[in-house]
Amino acid sequence: MTERFVVIMAGGRGERFWPQSRLHKPKHLLPIVGRDPMLSQTIARVLPLVPAKNILIITTRQQLAEVRKASAGLPRRNLIVEPVGRDTAPAVGLAMLLVKQRNPEAVFAVLPADHVIQDEAGFRTLLDAAFQAAGSADELVTLGIEPTEPATGFGYIERGKVWHSGPPAVLRARRFVEKPSLAKARAYLASGRFCWNAGMFVWRVPVIAAALRAHAPGLHAGLLGLEKALRRGSPDRALARLYPALPRISIDYAVMEKSRNVLVLPARFGWDDVGSWPAVERHHGKDADGNVLRGRAIVEGGRNNIVVSADGHITAVLGLDDLIVVHTPDATLVCPKDRAQDIKLLLLRLAADPALKQHL
Amino acid sequence: MTERFVVIMAGGRGERFWPQSRLHKPKHLLPIVGRDPMLSQTIARVLPLVPAKNILIITTRQQLAEVRKASAGLPRRNLIVEPVGRDTAPAVGLAMLLVKQRNPEAVFAVLPADHVIQDEAGFRTLLDAAFQAAGSADELVTLGIEPTEPATGFGYIERGKVWHSGPPAVLRARRFVEKPSLAKARAYLASGRFCWNAGMFVWRVPVIAAALRAHAPGLHAGLLGLEKALRRGSPDRALARLYPALPRISIDYAVMEKSRNVLVLPARFGWDDVGSWPAVERHHGKDADGNVLRGRAIVEGGRNNIVVSADGHITAVLGLDDLIVVHTPDATLVCPKDRAQDIKLLLLRLAADPALKQHL
Numbered sequence: 001m002t003e004r005f006v007v008i009m010a011g012g013r014g015e016r017f018w019p020q021s022r023l024h025k026p027k028h029l030l031p032i033v034g035r036d037p038m039l040s041q042t043i044a045r046v047l048p049l050v051p052a053k054n055i056l057i058i059t060t061r062q063q064l065a066e067v068r069k070a071s072a073g074l075p076r077r078n079l080i081v082e083p084v085g086r087d088t089a090p091a092v093g094l095a096m097l098l099v100k101q102r103n104p105e106a107v108f109a110v111l112p113a114d115h116v117i118q119d120e121a122g123f124r125t126l127l128d129a130a131f132q133a134a135g136s137a138d139e140l141v142t143l144g145i146e147p148t149e150p151a152t153g154f155g156y157i158e159r160g161k162v163w164h165s166g167p168p169a170v171l172r173a174r175r176f177v178e179k180p181s182l183a184k185a186r187a188y189l190a191s192g193r194f195c196w197n198a199g200m201f202v203w204r205v206p207v208i209a210a211a212l213r214a215h216a217p218g219l220h221a222g223l224l225g226l227e228k229a230l231r232r233g234s235p236d237r238a239l240a241r242l243y244p245a246l247p248r249i250s251i252d253y254a255v256m257e258k259s260r261n262v263l264v265l266p267a268r269f270g271w272d273d274v275g276s277w278p279a280v281e282r283h284h285g286k287d288a289d290g291n292v293l294r295g296r297a298i299v300e301g302g303r304n305n306i307v308v309s310a311d312g313h314i315t316a317v318l319g320l321d322d323l324i325v326v327h328t329p330d331a332t333l334v335c336p337k338d339r340a341q342d343i344k345l346l347l348l349r350l351a352a353d354p355a356l357k358q359h360l
Numbered sequence: 361m362t363e364r365f366v367v368i369m370a371g372g373r374g375e376r377f378w379p380q381s382r383l384h385k386p387k388h389l390l391p392i393v394g395r396d397p398m399l400s401q402t403i404a405r406v407l408p409l410v411p412a413k414n415i416l417i418i419t420t421r422q423q424l425a426e427v428r429k430a431s432a433g434l435p436r437r438n439l440i441v442e443p444v445g446r447d448t449a450p451a452v453g454l455a456m457l458l459v460k461q462r463n464p465e466a467v468f469a470v471l472p473a474d475h476v477i478q479d480e481a482g483f484r485t486l487l488d489a490a491f492q493a494a495g496s497a498d499e500l501v502t503l504g505i506e507p508t509e510p511a512t513g514f515g516y517i518e519r520g521k522v523w524h525s526g527p528p529a530v531l532r533a534r535r536f537v538e539k540p541s542l543a544k545a546r547a548y549l550a551s552g553r554f555c556w557n558a559g560m561f562v563w564r565v566p567v568i569a570a571a572l573r574a575h576a577p578g579l580h581a582g583l584l585g586l587e588k589a590l591r592r593g594s595p596d597r598a599l600a601r602l603y604p605a606l607p608r609i610s611i612d613y614a615v616m617e618k619s620r621n622v623l624v625l626p627a628r629f630g631w632d633d634v635g636s637w638p639a640v641e642r643h644h645g646k647d648a649d650g651n652v653l654r655g656r657a658i659v660e661g662g663r664n665n666i667v668v669s670a671d672g673h674i675t676a677v678l679g680l681d682d683l684i685v686v687h688t689p690d691a692t693l694v695c696p697k698d699r700a701q702d703i704k705l706l707l708l709r710l711a712a713d714p715a716l717k718q719h720l
Contacts, residue, residue: 019676296716300706301699309692314719316379316706318695320683325694327687332669334685334694335678339661346660346676356656359674 002135002204003106006050007095009199010039010059010067010113011082015344016276019331020308023360024062028113029070032274033283037070038114045120046111047073049128056098057113058082058091083240088199089254090246093212093223094239097230100205107135109202110251116283118270126265129168130202133263139163140211140256141202142173144195144264145271150185153275155197155252157264158188173262176252195266197252198273208255216254222246276340277306277324297325306337331359362495362564363466366410367455369559370399370419370427370473371442375704376636379691380668383720384422388473389430392634393643397430398474405480406471407433409488416458417473418442418451443600448559449614450606453572453583454599457590460565467495469562470611476643478630486625489528490562493623499523500571500616501562502533504555504624505631510545513635515557515612517624518548533622536612555626557612558633568615576614582606636700637666637684657685666697691719 014026021027028039036044043055056078059067064081071079080098082091092110099108109127117123126143134141144157160172176197180188188194203211212220222245229238256262274280284292290304296314297307308326309315315327324340326333335343350356374386381387388399396404403415416438419427424441431439440458442451452470459468469487477483486503494501504517520532536557540548548554563571572580582605589598616622634640644652650664656674657667668686669675675687684700686693695703710716 019674298706298709298716300709301702313690313692314379314710314716315692316694316710318693318702318706319699320694320696323680323694325692327692330673332673332675332685332687332692333678334676334680334683336680339679342661342678346658346678349658349660350674350676356658356674 002131003054003103004050004131004135005054005056005099005102005106005108006046007056007058007099007108007110008039008042008113009088009091009095009110010057010063011085011091012114013085015347016340018343018347019326019328019333019359025066026063026114027274029063029066032114032280033116033272037066038116038274039067039070042111042113042115043071043074045117045123046109046127049124049131050109053078054102056080056095058095060085081236081239082243083236084244086243086246087248088251089212089216089219089249090222090243092201092208092251092255093219093246094226094243096205096208096212097223097227100209100227101230104205107131107202107204110200112199112273114274115198116270116272116274118272120269122269123267126168126267126269127202129166129170130265133164133170133265134202134204134207137263138207138210139203139261139263140207140259141170141263141265142256143198143200143202143267144173145198146266146268147189147194147196150182150189151196152179152182152185154273155179156185156188156194157197159193159195159264159266163263168265170263170265173264176256176262178252178257195264197256198267198271199251201251201256207261211255211259211261215258216247216249219247219249219254276343277326278337278340281306295327304337362491363414363463364410364491364495365414365416365459365462365466365468366406367416367418367459367468367470368399368402368473369448369451369455369470370417370423371445371451372474373445375707376700378703378707379686379688379693379719385426386423386474387634389423389426392474392640393476393632397426398476398634399427399430402471402473402475403431403434405477405483406469406487409484409491410469413438414462416440416455418455420445441596441599442603443596444604446603446606447608448611449572449576449579449609450582450603452561452568452611452615453579453606454586454603456565456568456572457583457587460569460587461590464565467491467562467564470560472559472633474634475558476630476632476634478632480629482629483627486528486627486629487560487562489526489530490625493524493530493625494562494564494567497623498567498570499563499621499623500567500619501530501623501625502616503558503560503562503627504533505558506626506628507549507554507556510542510549511556512539512542512545514633515539516545516548516554517557519553519555519624519626523623528625530623530625533624536616536622538612538617555624557616558627558631559611561611561616567621571615571619571621575618576607576609579607579609579614636703637686638697638700641666655687664697 012026014021158174160174164170295309372386374381518534520534524530655669
């Protein structure tokens, strides 16, 4: 069997869950859902399929200390620091180089670090099938999430003909499309032919290398230079020198939208990317008034609030509905659920003020 | 000149400013307005008129430690602990006994500990005139606040004929009336004949003693017993034994509404009892959006909020108007300004829960 690797992308910026998430502690380092950090849950989820020595994590300098804590079972050298964020295609390229150093013929999965997956066994069955498909063919393989609503926050993947009847079924992907309008999203959902693109890919080193060479030649050339430098000396120094020069581009745009050899495995394993505070609600019990209360939180005469209170501090909400109230030891947020996407406006204020920057 | 005393009533329960105020630290022990605790401001305000040795404070066991800190210039023995709250008439009776022990002919003022007074010199001019009137006649004297709005949260005092033309003018009080309906409050304001009852009284010991004997004989009899016990031994023990048996009744109802020998000095010295969080607004600067911000507080896209944040913690409000958000080291409150009077509902929840009681 082709040797298998998993590369976990753990470099998010942690804006949407402020103040629980921070620059040095974004969502994948928090137990937003469940008891352990999302990254630890992601590692535990793949360990039955792939040995710890073959699980790599790409993260940032700021997050390294916390990533170490959340990935205690992995060899230290499997934690790779991206010197700067350069979007997903350079990160995938770096993942490819790292796997190639270990085994140039290996098959590897690229997985986000911060998703919720309820049916872990179902996930592994599908990932195993994806490894088999990618390991045995010159195909770019992706897990596509069966949509449950006309979401406009994800890209979509249109399915084509059956490639392998399964189970689980493996289909040709006809095309990748970017985040749609609501009207388009509704049409996609109604057609029954689309999956959400959740950023979960599986491919062999030579196959993704060929795809990068064909569709993103600038990036591919940069990766060749980086590969040479990595062979010669310190990875940190090579990355610091060459990684920032790679083009900032997403893997969807650089490769997936342009490739014809793409397979998709439609997935129904209770997936949720938990993109912001309001999404947290789906994963927690509510009181009789629809409030999600974590820690020492109380709501009097209010409905459908999310109230999170840390470290024995009490956070009390009186006579208000549909709010997000999150207390942490050094920062508290109060905002309506439907303004959660504007938390970044607050963070711009903090970033602009030397006295407040420490709370980012 | 008749010897003068001031007795400051410092026993409030601190519900309306939770979580800044607590059972052991109610409003008069906080710098709700200004830099010093309201009690310290009250003491400083009368010190030019009355020596420290003649300023007494009646407080509670829970608040004693903080009251000591806030009244550093006063002799320790001038701090008297009410073993239980028994409303204002027993407290006035106790004040009378304490002053009588020192000088049975003295004149004394009863003042709340937690009011804001902007024109301190004007206040002293009026209090001095009240001391003169009460010291020279068998009258119960009160300072009545010239109303600025049809408030329904105060009792009112109707003025009668001129007793002394002044300045400042001293008038007969025709009657004390309890907190009115809004319609009545409007009529009182329009008539120009009413003042607010702010609980500020001045009288000689024999005059208030006679009024209590005449109008509240049960309370008066209890006070006679307490007086004897105080003469015999430890004040704490005497109070613990006899004070709880005194009838629970207000001085307004027990004496002021029934007495004919009442004088009132109409006051215009920028008075505010700062009864709840919304009242705090009047005393603080606002940002361009009408927000009152204290400590490390920011509001993004919101208007007319009061946001208070303690100890370097940042409290950030996004996209919300007309809220009270108060952070303290162990508790945070979020409520609309127009629900401030219902903070007590929250406190009942805390009181009922052994795990949360500590936050009261």
